[in-house]
Amino acid sequence: MIPISEPFLFKDEKKYVHECIQTGWISSQGKYIKKFEDDFSEYHNTKYCIAVSNCTVALQLALMGLDIGSGDEVICPALTFISPANMILHVGAKLVLVDVNKNDLNINVDYIESKITRKTKAIIAVHQFGSPANMKKICRIAKKHKLFVIEDNAESIGSSIGGKLTGTFGDIATYSFFGNKIISTGEGGMLIVKSKKIFNKIKLLRDHGLIDKEKYIHSRIGFNFRMTNMQAALGCGQLKNLNKILDKKKTIFENYSKFLKNNKYINILPLKTEKEYKCVTWLFTIYIKKINKKNRELLINNMKKNGIDCRRMIRPVADAYHIRNLQSVSHFDVADDFSYKSIHLPSSFNITLEQIKFIAKCLNKELKNIFEK
């Protein structure tokens, strides 16, 4: 089976992890945690980074760091992996969903202001599938209404707007290093925090509110959301090779685009975005214009029979059982339509040109069968 997206480890990762094992520094102390945070800061040209266990807890810490909770409202795209929505609910705030754009599946900034009330505290902008959200507009709206901005950049590390990296626009940005993400530490996450004060608060929340390790002095309620030195060692190696990974992913995108160029049944996502928006490729994504749910299942099954692991796009947030009942509006035109008509194609770092050619050939054939028989 050609996998959807598997991690690729370079020599650096192996060397660094081996060192952790040889020296015994395998837990959440050791030089690689600080190095990963420092390297991450350097790459993004920011000051304050915090390594954590995964992106979901990074989002929880971001909301808690900004004192968001019961009685507050937070704006979130109607189409995203469930984490940001779940964490908004988890801290006790109200989840306010906003539909997404057709061209890049990012939050539709034209709808945001109509959802702002006196209780709104923050906007979570998810940079979707490698495409930057419209941060200029989002930050302008946030400034006008005195809201915080959290960028969930789990899927789009390395993308930029006008040369400025995503993750550096808002008050806080969060990252995931899960196995299928652009860079991976197995499980893992990171926060970029703009304010030093909030940075210090989140660092305490990460580690039991501990201010004196030797004397066991705790200053506040907290968690254990630490990353291990071994994960950070992986992260250092992956980050060192990030440009290599992004270059290869770009080639994957270009090759798929070339072989699918004449397929009239699909749109390749993102559709044209503004020139200053530099996208990266996480998973190669297509929207199948006229497919119905039954035929999409058929397509995915037939691709599987050919040894190709295609994936359905995530479902709209409002589809989740625990969210359905909360929403006064549960239908979002674009989120609903794109969710059920889109699929991702295998996009691992080590996929070969031959494999891409084969996948495109199968896809062209299957779609022809579906629409022309």
Ligand SMILES: *Cc1c(COP(=O)(O)O)cnc(C)c1O
């Ligand atoms: C993967 C992902 C997450 C969750 O990341 P974990 O590290 O698995 O917790 C959150 N948000 C988005 C947008 C994601 O794609």
